[in-house]
Amino acid sequence: MMRRRVVVVGGGLAGLAATMKLAEDDIGVDLVSMVPVKRSHSVCAQGGINCCNKFTRAQGDSEWNHFDDTAYGGEFLNNQPPIKEMADWAPKIVDLLDRLGVPFNRSEEGNLAVRRFGGTLYKRTVYAGASTGQQLLYALDEQVRRFEVDGVVRKFEFWEFLGPLIDGQGACRGVVAQDMFSLEIRAFPADAVVMATGGCGLVFGKSTMSMVCTGGANARCYRAGAHYANGEFVQVHPTAIPGADKLRLISEAARGEAGRVWVPRRQGDARHPNDVPEAERWYFLEEKYPKYGNLVPRDIATREIFALCKNGYSVDPHNYAVYLDLTERATGIKREVLHKKLGNILEIYEQFVGTDPLGEPMKIFPAVHYSMGGLWVDYEKNHHTGGLNWDSPRNQQTNVPGLFAAGECDYQYHGANRLGANALLSCIFSGLLVGRALRAFVQNPPGGGAAALPAGLAERETARHKAAMDALLKRDGTENPYLLHRELGRLMTANVTVVRDNRDLRATLERLEELRERGQRAALSDRGDWTNQNLSFTRALGDMILLARVITEGALRRDECRGAHYKPEFEIPAPTADDPAELQRQALEWCRRYQRQNDEWLKTTLARWTPAGPEFSYEPVECHLIPPRPRTYGVRGAEVIEQVWRAMSPARGNPGGAAGAEAAGAAIGGRA
Amino acid sequence: MNDQAQRTISVRVRRQDRRGSAGYWQTFRIAHQPNMNVISLLQEIAARPVTVEGRHTAPVVYDSNCLENVCGSCSMVINGRARQACNTLVDALLAERPQVEIAPLSKFPVVRDLFVDRSRMFDALKKVRAWIPVDTYGPIGEGPVVAPEDAATRYDLSRCMTCGCCLEVCPQVNHRSEFIGPQAIGQAALFNLHPTGAMNSGPRLEALMEPGGISDCGNAQNCVKACPKQVPLTWAIGKVGRDTTLHAIRRWLMK
Ligand SMILES: Cc1cc2nc3c(=O)[nH]c(=O)nc-3n(C[C@H](O)[C@H](O)[C@H](O)COP(=O)(O)OP(=O)(O)OC[C@H]3O[C@@H](n4cnc5c(N)ncnc54)[C@H](O)[C@@H]3O)c2cc1C
Ligand code: SF4
Numbered sequence: 065m066m067r068r069r070v071v072v073v074g075g076g077l078a079g080l081a082a083t084m085k086l087a088e089d090d091i092g093v094d095l096v097s098m099v100p101v102k103r104s105h106s107v108c109a110q111g112g113i114n115c116c117n118k119f120t121r122a123q124g125d126s127e128w129n130h131f132d133d134t135a136y137g138g139e140f141l142n143n144q145p146p147i148k149e150m151a152d153w154a155p156k157i158v159d160l161l162d163r164l165g166v167p168f169n170r171s172e173e174g175n176l177a178v179r180r181f182g183g184t185l186y187k188r189t190v191y192a193g194a195s196t197g198q199q200l201l202y203a204l205d206e207q208v209r210r211f212e213v214d215g216v217v218r219k220f221e222f223w224e225f226l227g228p229l230i231d232g233q234g235a236c237r238g239v240v241a242q243d244m245f246s247l248e249i250r251a252f253p254a255d256a257v258v259m260a261t262g263g264c265g266l267v268f269g270k271s272t273m274s275m276v277c278t279g280g281a282n283a284r285c286y287r288a289g290a291h292y293a294n295g296e297f298v299q300v301h302p303t304a305i306p307g308a309d310k311l312r313l314i315s316e317a318a319r320g321e322a323g324r325v326w327v328p329r330r331q332g333d334a335r336h337p338n339d340v341p342e343a344e345r346w347y348f349l350e351e352k353y354p355k356y357g358n359l360v361p362r363d364i365a366t367r368e369i370f371a372l373c374k375n376g377y378s379v380d381p382h383n384y385a386v387y388l389d390l391t392e393r394a395t396g397i398k399r400e401v402l403h404k405k406l407g408n409i410l411e412i413y414e415q416f417v418g419t420d421p422l423g424e425p426m427k428i429f430p431a432v433h434y435s436m437g438g439l440w441v442d443y444e445k446n447h448h449t450g451g452l453n454w455d456s457p458r459n460q461q462t463n464v465p466g467l468f469a470a471g472e473c474d475y476q477y478h479g480a481n482r483l484g485a486n487a488l489l490s491c492i493f494s495g496l497l498v499g500r501a502l503r504a505f506v507q508n509p510p511g512g513g514a515a516a517l518p519a520g521l522a523e524r525e526t527a528r529h530k531a532a533m534d535a536l537l538k539r540d541g542t543e544n545p546y547l548l549h550r551e552l553g554r555l556m557t558a559n560v561t562v563v564r565d566n567r568d569l570r571a572t573l574e575r576l577e578e579l580r581e582r583g584q585r586a587a588l589s590d591r592g593d594w595t596n597q598n599l600s601f602t603r604a605l606g607d608m609i610l611l612a613r614v615i616t617e618g619a620l621r622r623d624e625c626r627g628a629h630y631k632p633e634f635e636i637p638a639p640t641a642d643d644p645a646e647l648q649r650q651a652l653e654w655c656r657r658y659q660r661q662n663d664e665w666l667k668t669t670l671a672r673w674t675p676a677g678p679e680f681s682y683e684p685v686e687c688h689l690i691p692p693r694p695r696t697y698g699v700r701g702a703e704v705i706e707q708v709w710r711a712m713s714p715a716r717g718n719p720g721g722a723a724g725a726e727a728a729g730a731a732i733g734g735r736a
Numbered sequence: 737m738n739d740q741a742q743r744t745i746s747v748r749v750r751r752q753d754r755r756g757s758a759g760y761w762q763t764f765r766i767a768h769q770p771n772m773n774v775i776s777l778l779q780e781i782a783a784r785p786v787t788v789e790g791r792h793t794a795p796v797v798y799d800s801n802c803l804e805n806v807c808g809s810c811s812m813v814i815n816g817r818a819r820q821a822c823n824t825l826v827d828a829l830l831a832e833r834p835q836v837e838i839a840p841l842s843k844f845p846v847v848r849d850l851f852v853d854r855s856r857m858f859d860a861l862k863k864v865r866a867w868i869p870v871d872t873y874g875p876i877g878e879g880p881v882v883a884p885e886d887a888a889t890r891y892d893l894s895r896c897m898t899c900g901c902c903l904e905v906c907p908q909v910n911h912r913s914e915f916i917g918p919q920a921i922g923q924a925a926l927f928n929l930h931p932t933g934a935m936n937s938g939p940r941l942e943a944l945m946e947p948g949g950i951s952d953c954g955n956a957q958n959c960v961k962a963c964p965k966q967v968p969l970t971w972a973i974g975k976v977g978r979d980t981t982l983h984a985i986r987r988w989l990m991k
Binding site: 594598 | 770771773862870875878882895
């Protein structure tokens, strides 16, 4: 029998994991990627990958704790069956990577070395220097090359995905893609398609992401009918360095290895940081979050930095910046030791800023970093384990039959905020999972699969894409796509990142509409028929504007604060009273409001494309194992909230129900 | 301050429209900004592709992705030296000479402008079987224990990003030779150093004993100096050289 054939679009960690898993099961793969897969964006990941491990287990850690940290970190917006399954698989995935020869750092005994990352109290992160993503990507790339030599995998590198092939019944039957050199457009029929095309940082102009991370491919699936979920959740990383072309990340691993964040206590203090005495340094995260310190989750660290800089504490006159200190004076750790663990990021800082990050504190700035939102995908819960049915073809499938998604381009694993070192895990996990899901799916693909493509479908779709390209190549106009992209980036960064305000969001939607119109007047400065990068970029610009609209409108509708989505107007004021009874009352009010907020907003945003703009709907989040609780990270002053919430909980048959809050209110009221 | 604001940079770029067509130079003038790298010069040209003569032209085509010296895409010959466009800072270049000159790598076929075809390096990875063959991707337990020093050596080799700078500077890599180049030899060493990989080091060594293999290395040692990731290439070449000799003797004794 002829081999079953799947098209995998994108060869970052998710796409490669899916490809190798499929190939192992002797399912043929056409792997389509805009860049040689070994140069995919995953190569940038620095700090590490999370798993419960021997060392943390000895301290009482478990897969359950990892699961709990992930849910709490995502403010309970992530469906629990998939993240429970992911946490359960994490140690096994790291074992596999180790067997594949990833040069992880080692302990003296030859075990995998571990470090701490944000949003957890355990050292749950294994790493390969400070270029873990590079090392993991290479390991998977090597496995796929092995199957390429065997002929099971065919690679189409420097090919750009233009859209899925959708049949009359609405099922996905393959893709249309373009050779980026010859500009040939052709169809790739398949029994199923996996999108593994990464995030959309370029919607914000400059970010920590790579140049292909426009989200273009994801927008094309959305345009073709796939639902886009939680688009408004965008992670802004607290520690990056600005550049003329991109913002470069300084990994959370720097803080995991004892790096400390501070500003001078005096606003506008112009002294060199090394001249600021200890007593005049304000380690504001350590002070405010005694439990997690510098390793609070990213959304919280970023907001704290923003607020401080807004109040005049920035250490840079033109930007929002604070110090990240890795000097021996601040950390007590010797230069050589840090070099072994963080070499790559130290090099990045030295090369691009020009000073020695171990000799003086680094100056760091927040930057757009990760897309929690993405293509909506399904899962099938295992009622026995609370995790997933590993074999179900529902796992990772979008609402379009036959179209699957995995990696950063799906929305599934990180809720309202992703924890550091959980992305590499979710990418590899979802890649392996989709591979397994397809094993069942391709036995009986919709409409008979690749071999029985409806007559004319491929021809019609290639002709449509070709006509669109010809029109774009010929188009006259006054707008310049690169300058429009800069405008888009400035607009989105100013209004749809750390702090959001409904008035600004409304104005942004209007500006986006204007950019969309102007985008249709963008003319190419290259009309050639050979390796035309201008063509590819201008096409992606339209996609970025489309996604910007989904992100912005999703943010406008969501009237609450959750994880990375922060609207001060809807923030629940923290209890501040000195009088204990009043404090209790305020805390109770806080908990009630938090409860109401969950009742109203603990739900997934779904956007569906229509010619008139996105149509929004919402679906409930499955929190069947860990009931939502206030996400305080032990901030000073929040003890009373936790106390009140705990007192409320046992009174509730249904944790999370409003009735429980009332009952608890009565109990506490009685005591006061 | 005004002088600073109006300072411009002259950028000379080697261009070529198609595979095999003749190359030519164009010069652009770009406004100077602080912290510019060579990529940002090319981005500025793309935003306004007009030469010093005032001629409208197509944006310069080049390969890039991560922009932080880890994906290996943007290797170019900049002011005569093969390096990454992303981590080459313009102010440092201007301190050397007043004009910035950018040309494609010369040891690979040009696709267009600065974009070259480096597929020979990926083919070389197939040839030296640069992977660890495992029995299954299923959960069958931990990997082998590795000493921290061995892991560190392997990490140094594994940072190779297939950028091509080492081939560019190697006198033995040229259109008359079949020499596989330093990168692939470094990768063979990487896999032979792994406990599982060592079990099948034979085929890797044999691939490098063929024509175009390790014996074509002329020991010029340019590669290790040009490598932007400090991959210990001469160490790897020495090691693989000794291992191939041993392998040949062993094979001869087994006959
Ligand atoms: C600087 C940085 C550091 C990070 N560090 C960490 C870390 O330490 N730990 C952690 O867990 N996470 C980290 N992350 C996040 C993590 O790296 C990413 O989320 C992850 O690598 C995404 O992998 P992916 O496989 O989903 O997609 P990507 O690696 O982005 O791959 C996308 C693929 O899709 C292809 N593609 C895109 N569009 C098209 C198209 N139209 N046609 C054809 N192909 C297309 C691309 O060519 C590419 O092959 C970091 C991220 C950044 C930016
Ligand atoms: S060995 Fe160094 S110079 Fe050669 S390809 Fe690898 S990274 Fe580039």
